[in-house]
Amino acid sequence: MKNNSTSYPFLRGGGEMGELTNNYNWASTPVGAIDQWPQNLRNTVSMILSSKFPMFLWWGEDLIQFYNDAYRPSLGNNGKHPLALGQKGVDCWQEIWDTIYPLIQKVRLKNKSAWSEDLLLPIYRNGAIEDVYWTFSFSGITGDDDNVEGVLVVCTETTEKVKNLARIEDAKNELEFAIEAAELGVWDYNPATNKFTGNARLKNWFGLSADGEILLSNAVDSIIEEDRQRVSDAILESLNYESGGHYDIEYTIKNPVTNELRTVRAKGRAWFGTDTIAYRFNSTLQDITDRKKAQKEIAKANHLTNLSVKSAGIGVFNIDLATGSIEYTPSFALILTGDSTRKEINRQAFIKHIHPDDLEERAIALKEGVKTNEFYYSPRVIWDDGTIHRMVVMGSNTFDASGKPVSFSGTVRDITVFENQKTALAEADIKFRNVTNSSPTGLWLSDTEGRITYINKTLIEWSGISHDGYTDGEWINYIFEEDRELCAALFQIAIADHSHYEVIFRLNKANGKTSWCRAAGDPYYNNDGSFAGYAGYCMDINEIIEGRKALMESEERFRSMVEEAPVATCLFMGRELRLEIANEIMLSYWNVDNSVIGLPLAKAVPELKGQPFLDILDNVFTTGVTYHASAAPALLNIGGIPGTYYFDFTYKPLFNAKGEVYAIMDMAIDVTEQVRARQKIENTQTALTGAIELAELATWSLDIKKNIFNYSTRYMNWMGITENLQTVNSAFVSLPEEFTEEVDTALKTASRKGSSGIYENIHPVINRITGEIRIIHSQAQVVMDATGNPEFLSGSAQDITKERKLQQELEFQVEQRTEQLQQANSELAEAIKALQQNNQELRQFAYIASHDLQEPTRKISIFSKMLKESLGSIDDRSRTYLNKINNSADRMGNLIQDVLAYSQLSKEADFFVSVDLDKIAKETITDFELSIEQTGAVIVCKDLPVIDAIPRQMSQLFSNLISNSLKYKRINVTPKITITATLLPKGTVSKLDKEKDYYRIEFMDNGIGFHQDYAEKIFDIFQRLHGKSEYSGTGIGLSICKKIIQNHHGNIEVRASEDIGALFVIILPAAQN
Known part of the structure; x- marks a missing residue:
């Protein structure tokens, strides 16, 4: 630099740097x-020098x-x-040039601020x-x-700010340490949610759960x-804004557990918002139990107590040098001996607790302290339980008027935790690795x-890639x-x-297997905020990918089902009831074909408009409640024949989810024929009722088992x-006493098993209100x-009072009426018999339908095969159609045979005999x-x-x-079937008759198995867990098994796992009634 005699106006007012800039030899x-x-440089330098902000x-x-x-x-x-x-930037800032030069170049080359x-x-x-x-900004000139x-730099040094933030964090940590060291309980209450949180010590005192938030009332209890x-009043008062909080x-x-x-x-305060x-x-919360118990002792040593409170976690002591006795706080006893309640510690006991190897350090400290009256040393101490800790001793002598030391006062502080910090850091690293x-x-x-x-051990073992490989x-x-x-x-x-x-990708593991993976990560930062790298995970999602495939297969199976x-079965999607799928039976009811798939129901089947079904479906969609209906009428055009079905x-x-x-799933069964048959029966019953009224008969019945009469209105x-x-x-009560025994005997005789079952009697009845006596003629069957046991008597009664009085004159009329009555009784019996047979006919329906379908199915199969042979050479498409007809006919034949077998199980009345199951098993094998x-x-x-x-x-x-078991075997695995039986004594089977002995028979195989969620469904008729292209069958076999077990008053259930096998557990009584 050199002095410049010229003074430039734009450099004036720049202070020290203005003068140095004016005098600098810029020509060099x-x-x-x-x-x-140039003018822009002059303007910029003038602005910098006149600014009070660092530039x-x-x-x-x-540069x-x-x-x-x-x-x-x-x-x-x-x-x-x-x-x-005046120095070049690269020469001045060598230590940080690699950091700031790219920022400078970004401004210079792209004119982008940093x-x-x-x-x-x-x-x-x-x-x-x-x-x-x-904190700085780089901008271009x-x-x-x-x-x-x-490049103009506007900046401010934030070193003190960063250090202050670090000090705040340190202060926070020190506060938490002080709370822990002071053995304080801490709690926080949210008045808006009534939720209460506390530290572990407080929850332990109150006997509360270690979980996060709890209700305030739980703590108050x-x-x-x-x-x-x-306490409740004090809390409410503190929550009042006017109290100051x-x-x-x-x-x-009182701890409810101990x-x-x-x-x-408890000391605290409430915090209020602007709304008060x-x-x-x-x-x-501070535990003051001991202070309360020993308040007199605390009063005697009040000056020590005050000092102890001010220096929480520090023990205070005073040694009488003449007697060697020591006054001390509990913290002193705790730090020295490990027992805060330790009494009568004197100078000799103090020295005894110091580690022998550190007595020399103590002696040197005492010798040096004499010079300044400041004593400091940090010996190890041996606690009563034998553990070794380290403390710091600080103190000074008190002198009398002659300058002679009379006492020694000081403090002790446990620094064991600080000594252990290095060890804790190493242990933390080990813990991190163990946890990950x-x-x-x-x-x-x-x-x-x-x-x-x-890389953690889990990822290495899963992938098979070594640590070095990563x-x-x-x-x-x-x-x-x-x-x-x-x-x-x-x-x-x-x-x-x-x-x-x-990212999601496929990984070739070291063992040769391929697996789908999901890898993810996020940046993490050092304590100073600088980018440190990425932390992430790698997850095996093979099951998720395979699950999606399985879901698609499941949907296909559902559609096939x-x-x-x-x-008749179909599926409606959404509130608009879009037709997702419908089988041929349902389409035939609507008289439509597959072209309606995908249309809303109202558009696909317009004749449903004005009928209740669309409103019912909308209500089911809204409420989520299943709707059932029986014999519901519908105006449809089935097979081109419009009418009510x-x-x-x-x-x-x-x-x-x-x-x-x-x-909404819709399943329907056409019961038109049954309804019309029932209507005919009702018409017959109406005609019978009219006949009874015409004949002025009364009807009655007697429930033989319950001994209860049911009378008509006339009776x-x-x-x-x-x-x-x-x-x-x-x-x-309505019978004269002399007729009671006669009527009772006649009723019992007719009701007895093996009797003719006919009841007929003439007797009087007395009107309980008017006292009128009638002679009635009762008949019943x-x-x-x-x-085959008598269930009830059903009959009629006729008032023959006038006939008795005019018997001679009306004999012929009585005979006619009697014949009419017999005819009416016969018709009534026929109607009752028709009602009884109705259910039997319904049970036979499946059997008859299956039986009658066998011949058409056989003919379809035979004629399709004959057609194939008669055609000779045919194209592939025709051959495919014929094969599909044959396969469908075979499946239908099998289905009919199974339905026939199932229906026969429902109507058989075979007798139970003694059966050797071992013989049955061998014959089946x-x-x-x-x-x-x-x-x-x-x-x-x-x-x-x-x-x-x-x-x-x-x-x-x-x-x-x-x-x-043979059908559902695993590929390349030899099938193994084990059949065993175990006796279950009386009272050990809860769901069945506890007075019987049962056998538990188990069929266990090692086949493909299935998911346990289907354990109940597989016994439903027509239930299949696999496509018919994978495994043959009709889905009725296990339904037949269940029906057989029900016929034998037992129980069947299954436990299975995919690719492991299935276990069928059957409970059968040893003896039948």
């Missing part, structure tokens, strides 16, 4: 003499430097100033490299040609009853360049080549932007009663139940010799018993279950 720099400076300027290609007085302190003393003025907050840029100042934090000629209301109270709590009593002092409503209330290695998910860390720096980057080669480039590109983009990273259902149907809502209705009028149901004793030989199956039977059963049904049961 690329900038040139001040006279040659800095780099100018030209060589020559200018700065103002406000920036000057940041360069420190004995550092870069004043050499930085900004950073609290960035650490260590610089040389005050004779050393210092860590300095900056352009010339007349709009090119950037200089632990306060003893005599203090509870006082202060809270200070002492009370006693019953321990503890006296505490409390939004937070927190407090600390025990995680079920693969975890990883990378550096800022994306190189793997840590850290040296070899792992990328295990990714499918088609996925590799995308994975790498996405990771590099995420690193550049410090953004979330996630609907199409092949034996009853009757259906049993169910509208069942289907729910998504959110519990919302998304579809009730005769007897003078108002209730149609009467017990035998109540009914006999016994009706049997399904087992013989029937399957060819299948066993082909598959190599192994069938083991053990200890099968002899039970009461129907032999043919037992053979069918064993045949169906063994056939199932």
